[in-house]
Structure formats: C-alpha cells, structure tokens
Amino acid sequence: MKIGIICAGDRELEPYLPHIKDCKTSKKAMLTFYEGTINEVDIVTLFCGVCKTNAAIATQILIDNYHVDMIINAGTAGGMDDSLDIFDTVISTEVAHHDVHAGILTEFHPWMPSVFFKSDDLLVELSKIAIKRISLEHKIYYGRMVTGECFITDDGRDEINFAFKPLTVDMETASIAHTCFVNEIPFVAIRTLADTSTHSGVENFDKNVVTASEISMKIVLELLNELKQK
Secondary structure: OEEEEEEOOHHHHHHHHHHOEEEEEEEEOOEEEEEEEEOOEEEEEEEOOOOHHHHHHHHHHHHHOOOOOEEEEEEEEEEOOOOOOOOOEEEEEEEEEOOOOHHHHHOOOOOOOOOOEEOOHHHHHHHHHHHHOOOOOOOEEEEEEEEOOOOOOOOOHHHHHHHHOOOEEEOOHHHHHHHHHHHOOOEEEEEEEEEOOOOOOHHHHHHHHHHHHHHHHHHHHHHHHHHHHO
16 A cells, blocks of 8 residues: 655645655656655655646656555645634545536536545545544544635635635645546545635745644644554
C-alpha cells in the first residue's frame, strides 16, 4: 500500500518532512516528490502549487509514476459556513467545482450523476477512528468542500454559499478529487481552516497557515496509523 499526500503550498508540506524516514526526492513536471515511509506506511508527498491545474498534474503523476493506491489532500482551507472557526478541521464527504457549469461534468466526460465527487467511505470512517485517538483543541466537521480558481474573501461568497452550502472553499481539492474519480483511486481531503467569513483575507491565511497545517498533519498521521492496521 502506498499513499499519496498532496498539499497546495510549501508551508502546508513542511510539517511532514521531518516525519519521513528513508526519504528520497525526485522531480517531475517541475514538482519535487518526497518518497519514504511515515509510521511504517509507504508515502509520496509534495506541494503541487496553488490552482486546479497544478493539483491535477500532481495527482496524475502520483497515480501514473508513483503508483499510489489512494490520495489524501491535506492542508488548509477557507471557512464558508459561519459556524466554523479558525483551526477547525473539515474532512470531506463530497467535493465540487464551484466555478464549473454542472452540464460540463454530467453531460460530457466523466458523465457524472451529479457535480459532487464523493470521498472514499473507508477513508472517512478511518478518519473518524483516528480523531478519537488524538487530542485536538478545535472542532472536526464532516461535509462538503468546494473549489475554484480564486481566493474567496467577500466577493462571491454569498453566491457560492447559496449554490452549494459548503463548509469550506479552496483552490485544489475538487481537481484532485476529479482526477482520482476518473482513475478510480480512493480520495479524502483533510483541511484545517486558516481563514473564515469573519476573519477573511490573505493576511489571515498567512498568519494562520502554519498552525492550521500542523493540525491537519496531526490527523493525517493518525489516519496513516489506522491504514496500517487495515
């Protein structure tokens, strides 16, 4: 079993690097891949860069060149639901592109039954078990994430909330889920909030990204422990 872990940015990836044993690096498509073991589980991880195209490139390389069996998208997100606070974590149950017309996905390749890419049931359930084994100061939610090609502050927030009612928004997750879907690879996203509707903006993301990434990583590492048992 080999697990791919994709983060968007370098600061989201950095907490993982000290945990990788027998780490070796390789480069493909201008991306650096870190391969080794964490908690005795074979992993390959990287930061793909911001935006949907970068995320899709990284995901397909993990599948084609590193032959991963499943993919975890980890890191940070922006909160869309007003009940969520900074450093709360959302684990995806389903993911959608908020800026792609539904018919593009349902009437053409990949001919989806709806616009939502479902997370892998086993990964979600093992995440629930993993969370019970660790101490977290902030809340965990399970639900819908959406992705688009812009950083959401106030502009567009109401329209996205009306159309999708998501817990979080980001710029990569749906693209990773989309690529996993067409390759029939299990997927889940674990993202911790670095900004919210009441604390929005790039300045809040920059202030909170490191702590949020460490919280997300803590959950991912325990999920790897659960996967090892299975």
